Amino acid sequence: MSPAAAGPVVVAPAAAGEATDDSALLARLDIDWGEIESEGWTVVKGVVPPEVCQRARRLVDGLLGPPAEVVTDHIASSTIGLRKAQGQVEDPPWPGPQGICDWSGVGPRPPEVATYNYRHTIRHPIYDEVMAELVTDATVAIHRRLLRTESLRLTQQAFVRSDYDPPARAAATGVVVDGWHIDHAFLAQQYESTPRAVYYSSMIALSTIESGGAPLVVQPGSLAEGKAEAARILAAEPCWCAAMPDDHYRTELSARVMPAMSDSVGSAHEVLCDEGDIIILNPMCLHSASPMCLPGRTRHVVFNTFIDASSTFMLLPERGATRPASKFSPELRTGLAARGLESLLGWLAPLEPADTQRRRYFGTAAKM
Numbered sequence: 001m002s003p004a005a006a007g008p009v010v011v012a013p014a015a016a017g018e019a020t021d022d023s024a025l026l027a028r029l030d031i032d033w034g035e036i037e038s039e040g041w042t043v044v045k046g047v048v049p050p051e052v053c054q055r056a057r058r059l060v061d062g063l064l065g066p067p068a069e070v071v072t073d074h075i076a077s078s079t080i081g082l083r084k085a086q087g088q089v090e091d092p093p094w095p096g097p098q099g100i101c102d103w104s105g106v107g108p109r110p111p112e113v114a115t116y117n118y119r120h121t122i123r124h125p126i127y128d129e130v131m132a133e134l135v136t137d138a139t140v141a142i143h144r145r146l147l148r149t150e151s152l153r154l155t156q157q158a159f160v161r162s163d164y165d166p167p168a169r170a171a172a173t174g175v176v177v178d179g180w181h182i183d184h185a186f187l188a189q190q191y192e193s194t195p196r197a198v199y200y201s202s203m204i205a206l207s208t209i210e211s212g213g214a215p216l217v218v219q220p221g222s223l224a225e226g227k228a229e230a231a232r233i234l235a236a237e238p239c240w241c242a243a244m245p246d247d248h249y250r251t252e253l254s255a256r257v258m259p260a261m262s263d264s265v266g267s268a269h270e271v272l273c274d275e276g277d278i279i280i281l282n283p284m285c286l287h288s289a290s291p292m293c294l295p296g297r298t299r300h301v302v303f304n305t306f307i308d309a310s311s312t313f314m315l316l317p318e319r320g321a322t323r324p325a326s327k328f329s330p331e332l333r334t335g336l337a338a339r340g341l342e343s344l345l346g347w348l349a350p351l352e353p354a355d356t357q358r359r360r361y362f363g364t365a366a367k368m
């Protein structure tokens with residue numbers, strides 16, 4: 001197979017001081033690296049201090065209003081504003097949005113809020129110092145090790161709040177899933193290269209997540225099934241794989257890989273956590289959100305997503321949330337810089353659409 005056409009690629013170089021020895025920090029954590037590789041998820045205990053979790057929950061509740069069945073009125077009356085208020089839109093398929101933030105282009109850009117019934121998402125810019133504290137040193141060290149890179153970049157932060165969901169509770173028996181999916185598919189070369197040309201999500205539990213309390217649900221064995229299917233497709237159709245545009249890894253390849261995964265609810269696994277734990281999730285693992293079935297309870301989580309600096313193919317224009325140069329808040333920048341982590345936002349420039357057409361799937365060790 002010939003190498004992918006090489007055009008000039010926007011690659012942020014390792015900044016001075018980026019080389020770091022994370023060994024001591026990682027040794028203090030109990031991390032099941034094998035589970036991440038084989039199953040595609042693991043829980044790392046006690047990564048974020050309770051006080052930081054509490055401040056993050058308060059921030060979310062301030063933006064969305066107190067946990068309730070419907071939050072759109074609060075949001076509509078706040079400075080965030082909703083382009084589509086409740087009642088103006090037919091129920092869309094998950095993940096909505098029922099309402100998203102409106103921004104006229106004047107003044108500071110508001111956070112991106114998407115709300116659908118009992119589940120609400122807030123994306124950057126989020127104007128609060130706690131956003132930097134949520135990127136803990138341990139989280140950074142884990143992702144450097146996972147992606148085999150010294151040039152880690154943060155691509156997005158997203159809060160999700162899952163409020164009590166009466167219809168789901170009424171219907172609930174055993175594990176409830178909102179919709180099995182994978183977020184992204186990759187080929188073996190992307191896992192095998194150095195740096196790795198994939199991403200992992202890390203989801204911080206900002207409050208304890210119990211069974212029935214809107215846990216992330218994962219499907220054991222699905223990652224291996226997906227990787228086997230991706231290998232089969234690559235062997236059978238190398239030209240199709242080589243010609244795939246960037247975004248088709250996320251869309252077309254995902255759509256072809258996912259049917260090979262068993263989605264039996266009987267074997268589904270709720271990933272339970274204590275406050276401050278993080279779940280590391282490979283986006284190629286079959287997973288689902290689940291509703292909050294416990295009356296009076298609310299689940300708060302925040303996702304941080306990282307890539308290696310050379311994996312610009314994952315930053316696509318239509319995925320506005322992943323264009324960090326214009327969207328991360330000054331509070332996040334300042335807080336990371338104070339800890340010497342400014343390189344996490346070390347993008348050279350906002351991506352131009354043409355840049356995203358350039359292909360760079362694999363690190364230096366392996367190219368198609």
Ligand SMILES: O=C(O)CCC(=O)C(=O)O
Pocket residue numbers: 160183214215216217287288289290
């Ligand atoms: O919120 C959750 O537990 C799941 C989120 C999810 O499915 C996703 O990030 O793709």
